[in-house]
Amino acid sequence: MRGRAWTLGFLGAAGAYLAASLTFPLGSVAKPGPGFFPVGVGVFLCLVAAAVTTAAMRGVPVGGEGGAPPAEARGRVAATVGGLVGFCLLLPWIGYAVCAFLFVALLLRYLGGVGWLGVLVTAGLSALVTHYVFGVILGVPLPRGPF
Amino acid sequence: MGPLEGLVYGFGVALTPGNLFACFVGVLVGTIVGMLPGIGPVGAMALLLPSTFVLSPTTALIMLAGIYYGSMYGGSTTSILVNVPGEAASVVTAIDGYQMARQGRAGAALAVSAVGSFIAGSLGVLGIVLFAGWLAEAALQFGPPEYFALSVAGLAVLSRLTGGSVLVSLVMVGFGLAIGTVGMEPISGYRRFTFGSVQLSQGLELVPIIMGLYGVAEVLVLAEQGLRRSRIVPVALREMFPTREEWRRSSWPIARGSVLGFVTGLVPGPATVLATFLAYTVERRVSKTPERFGTGAIEGVAGPEAANNGATAGAMVPLLSLGIPFSPATAILLGALVIHGIQPGPMFITNQPAVFWGVVASMYIGNFLLLILNLPLVGVFVSILRMPQAMLSTFVLLLCLVGAFSLSNSMLDLWVLVATGLLGYVFRKLSIDPAPLIVAVVLGPVMEKTLRQTLFMAHGDWRLLVFRPISLTLFVIGALVLLGPPLAAALRRRTRVSAAVGS
Numbered sequence: 291m292r293g294r295a296w297t298l299g300f301l302g303a304a305g306a307y308l309a310a311s312l313t314f315p316l317g318s319v320a321k322p323g324p325g326f327f328p329v330g331v332g333v334f335l336c337l338v339a340a341a342v343t344t345a346a347m348r349g350v351p352v353g354g355e356g357g358a359p360p361a362e363a364r365g366r367v368a369a370t371v372g373g374l375v376g377f378c379l380l381l382p383w384i385g386y387a388v389c390a391f392l393f394v395a396l397l398l399r400y401l402g403g404v405g406w407l408g409v410l411v412t413a414g415l416s417a418l419v420t421h422y423v424f425g426v427i428l429g430v431p432l433p434r435g436p437f
Numbered sequence: 438m439g440p441l442e443g444l445v446y447g448f449g450v451a452l453t454p455g456n457l458f459a460c461f462v463g464v465l466v467g468t469i470v471g472m473l474p475g476i477g478p479v480g481a482m483a484l485l486l487p488s489t490f491v492l493s494p495t496t497a498l499i500m501l502a503g504i505y506y507g508s509m510y511g512g513s514t515t516s517i518l519v520n521v522p523g524e525a526a527s528v529v530t531a532i533d534g535y536q537m538a539r540q541g542r543a544g545a546a547l548a549v550s551a552v553g554s555f556i557a558g559s560l561g562v563l564g565i566v567l568f569a570g571w572l573a574e575a576a577l578q579f580g581p582p583e584y585f586a587l588s589v590a591g592l593a594v595l596s597r598l599t600g601g602s603v604l605v606s607l608v609m610v611g612f613g614l615a616i617g618t619v620g621m622e623p624i625s626g627y628r629r630f631t632f633g634s635v636q637l638s639q640g641l642e643l644v645p646i647i648m649g650l651y652g653v654a655e656v657l658v659l660a661e662q663g664l665r666r667s668r669i670v671p672v673a674l675r676e677m678f679p680t681r682e683e684w685r686r687s688s689w690p691i692a693r694g695s696v697l698g699f700v701t702g703l704v705p706g707p708a709t710v711l712a713t714f715l716a717y718t719v720e721r722r723v724s725k726t727p728e729r730f731g732t733g734a735i736e737g738v739a740g741p742e743a744a745n746n747g748a749t750a751g752a753m754v755p756l757l758s759l760g761i762p763f764s765p766a767t768a769i770l771l772g773a774l775v776i777h778g779i780q781p782g783p784m785f786i787t788n789q790p791a792v793f794w795g796v797v798a799s800m801y802i803g804n805f806l807l808l809i810l811n812l813p814l815v816g817v818f819v820s821i822l823r824m825p826q827a828m829l830s831t832f833v834l835l836l837c838l839v840g841a842f843s844l845s846n847s848m849l850d851l852w853v854l855v856a857t858g859l860l861g862y863v864f865r866k867l868s869i870d871p872a873p874l875i876v877a878v879v880l881g882p883v884m885e886k887t888l889r890q891t892l893f894m895a896h897g898d899w900r901l902l903v904f905r906p907i908s909l910t911l912f913v914i915g916a917l918v919l920l921g922p923p924l925a926a927a928l929r930r931r932t933r934v935s936a937a938v939g940s
Contacts, residue, residue, distance in 0.1 A: 296867060300608050307615050314629055320897030324627035327885040328618045335611035342604045352602040353868040363661040367862065370660045370834070374653070374855045377838055382848065386839070393838075394831050401660060401827040408828075416832055420839050428488060430843040 294346035297339070304339040308332030366401060373397045385435020386425065390417035438790060440566045447794030450495060451802055456795065459496045463503020464803045468810055470504065471511025471527070478508035480652030482769045483644045484836055486776075487843040494777035495792045499799040501773055505766050506558060506749040506800065509709065510807045513550040513742050514815060517543055526709035526745040529717045533730065533737030540733050545679040549687045549735055550742040551811040557695035557743035558804035561750020564699045565757070565797050569786065573758035576783035581887035581894070582901055584761075586908035588880045588887070590915030591705040591763055592873065597918045598704070598711060599870045606873045613874040616641055617881025624889065636849040643772055643878055645841040645854040647765055650871040652837045653858025656830045658865050679735070687739035690720050694743030701744070702751020705763035705876070709745040709752075716744035750800065757781055757793060761883070765875040772879075 311332040317323025346352050358364070377393045384392075395413035398404050404412065424430045438446065450456060470481040482504050489497035512527030517534035530550065537546040579587070596606035619630045620640025631637040679687070694716040701712040720740040721730045730737050752767050760782035762768040774781055779789055786793045841854040864871050888902070895901035903909060 296863075304608075304611065310630065311618075314627065318897065319892060319899065322889045322892050324622040324625055324629060327888060328615070328629060331611060331614045331618065331881075335608065335615060338604055338607040338611055342602070342608055345602070345604060350602075352605055359661050359866075363663070366660040366663070367657050370657055371855070371859060374834065374838070374858065378848065378851045378855060381842075381851070390835055390839070394835055397831045397834070398827055401831065404825055404827060412828055412831075416835055420835060423488075424839050424843050428491065428843065430487075430839075431846055432839070432842070 294352065297343040297346040297352065300339040301336070301343050304332065304335035308336055369400045370397065373400075382433050383435060386432035387417050387421050388435060389433075390420060438794075440570065443786075443790065443794045444566060444798060446790065447796075447798030448802075450791050450795030451499065451799035455493075456496050456499050456799060457802070459492065459500040460503050460799045460803045461806055463500040464507035464510075464807050464810065467504040467507020467509075468511035468514075468807065471508030471513075472515045477651050477655060478505055479765045479769065480648055480655070480833075480837070481508070482766060483647040484652065484840045486644050486769060486773060487840055489773055490776065494774060494779050494789075495795045497773050497777065498770060498792060498796050499803075501770055502753070502796055502800060503803045505770070506746060506803060507807055509742075509745045509749055510551060510554050510811045512745075513554070513738075514547065514811065517546045517550065517738070526713055526748075528710070529713040529741040530738055532717070533732070533734045536731070536733035537735065537738065542683075542733065542735075545683050546735065546738050547815055548679050548812060549683065549691075549739050551808055553687065553691040553694065553739045553743040554746040554811075555804050555808045556691050557698055557746040558750060558807075559801060560695045561699050561702075561747050562797055562801045562804075564747075565750055565753055565800075568703070568754050569758040569793075569797075572754060573783045573786050576759050578907060579759075579783065580905075581890040582903075582905050582908045583911070585884055585887040585891060585902065586911035586915075587759065587761060588884045590911040590918075591761060592877060592880060593915035593919040595705040595763065595873050595876055597922075599873055601868055601870060603919070605869055609869065609871060609873040610877045613877025614881040614884070616646070616874075616878050618885070623882070623886065634849070636847055639845075641853060641878075642844055642850055643768065643875075644844055645850045646857045646878060647769065647875055648837045648841055649854045649857025649859075650861035650864070650875065651765070652833060653854060654861025654865055656834055657858065657862040659826060659830055683735050686735050690716070690736040690740035691743045693719060693723075694740040695747045697740075698744035698747025699751040702748035703754055705755075708748040708764060712744035712748040713741035716740035746804075753796075753800075757785060757796075758783065760785065762879055763876065765872055768875055768879040 308329070309332075311325055311328035314325030314328060315323035316325045316329060342352055359367070373393055373396060377389055380392075381389045391413045394416045395409050398409045398412060399406075421432065425432045451460065466481060466485065467478060470478055482501050485501065485504065489500060492500070509526055513530045513534065516527040516531035517538050520531050520535040520538075534546045534550070537543060592610050596603055596610055599606045599609075617640075619637060621628055621631075621638045628638055694712075697716050697719065698708075698712040701715060702708040717730075717737055717740060720734075720736045721727045724730065724734070724736060726734075749766075752764055753770075756762050756767040756770060758781075760771070760780060762771045771781065774792075779785075779792065837854060837858075838851060841850045842848075844850050861871060891902050892899070903912060
């Protein structure tokens, strides 16, 4: 059961969605309001999520039977997610070019396989090329930061 | 405009320098992303979508469609040479393709795969010409109830055909529909699930969701596995010619795979993946020597490779003639058209002949370009695989980040990308396919609009929704596909129990 606890997450999310949908004006069948469709979706979601949870509790295979990855692998995933979150947090403050350079350099160094020179060249080129393509050619107003 | 006249007109559109270049870029990018385990065709299409804003709708669609079918060619290269399928539709090719490579027949496998893909792609173009017009005419009979029924039936079939538990696929459909309700409601302007955010009033963008679920999630999976460098089987140009016997063995599998692939493409679901498994099963069944499959049978390469290309062409038919996407890739193509103010549907061929015929003709040209790219230049593409995977993965992530931001210059899209990336990784660990979620995000607003239109029209009489002939047929098909197998299994169980009690 422990490995299938995620199905309860589905049920919880479905319940929360239905509860929020019920706060919108429902209207009637002849004149459906903004809440009509979301409530229908919420009821459907709760039913199928409950069915998945019941099936999982009865031992029916519903996915997720594999084990957790080893600690080292989890570390690499966490570092990558950390890099993505860091990029989002820092982008408005330090600007795209510096943020992209730091993101590529730190991630490349952590994920391994590339020396410091390769890291610096790749990070510099990646930041430069993407800034030129998106910021200059496509005219995207990328955050500039204090620089 | 008749089919032949339309095709000639389409070649006129597709052969202009700008469109020809867009086609080349599309198939080139498609070949590369098909080869590289990582971003995949859907992620690459989503990534390049912002760069098509400055292009005309025809050019944009030609480029994005090129990535879609081009990736099917590229995927076979890594399956055969490295035993690492670049994308899911090439998994089956690796079974016999890599065995052929180990026996020194990698060149022959690549050549048969490329020629088979070209034939299937070309036949698929003819299929689009024949079927899209016919289906578009039939779709003129469709009103809101039929579109609602088609969306429901499509999602039901998709849930059944997507791998894994049907119930979990239905949960994915539910979450996709739920995501589609975020933002300003189109009829009264009521804000739903916006939590006071102005950015959320516009709803959640599809592209960061797709980039996250496919691109970012794939990189996270690769990071978990350790980002190894691939070991490549070398292949020389002189080995690229299959023997006469190999051609003879491949011809019928290519023909069967082309037709099977195209038909599978018409059905909602992971058509390209499903088509390859079906083609492989069919070839093994019809073979007089099925024991050769798995040990380097060229039929096991020819059939599936033709099938996945046929399926990409088939999947274009419902999109172009009904305006309904049945897969994440066609959902992006729909998004590209909508961004340019074009809504595909029954009148699409009549109202936008340049886009329709231009794209159809470009697919033929693109298949020809792919044949050139994937035979003599295979060595060049394979050398990309020698790049450290950490470098490629990091660059892909950076492209996803800047691509998501460029959609509407919004930090919200970046956070959606990261959140859906993490969610996609969790789904991968739980063996859950996110395709039903993506398609439901697109179809959700269509379903809500058509449902409410129908109920308004019928003054609340729900029978209008169900008992019109086309919608009833579609609902019955959806119900049969969804409920048929478990009901049949229950019936078989009951019969066995009765027989056991009787005896």
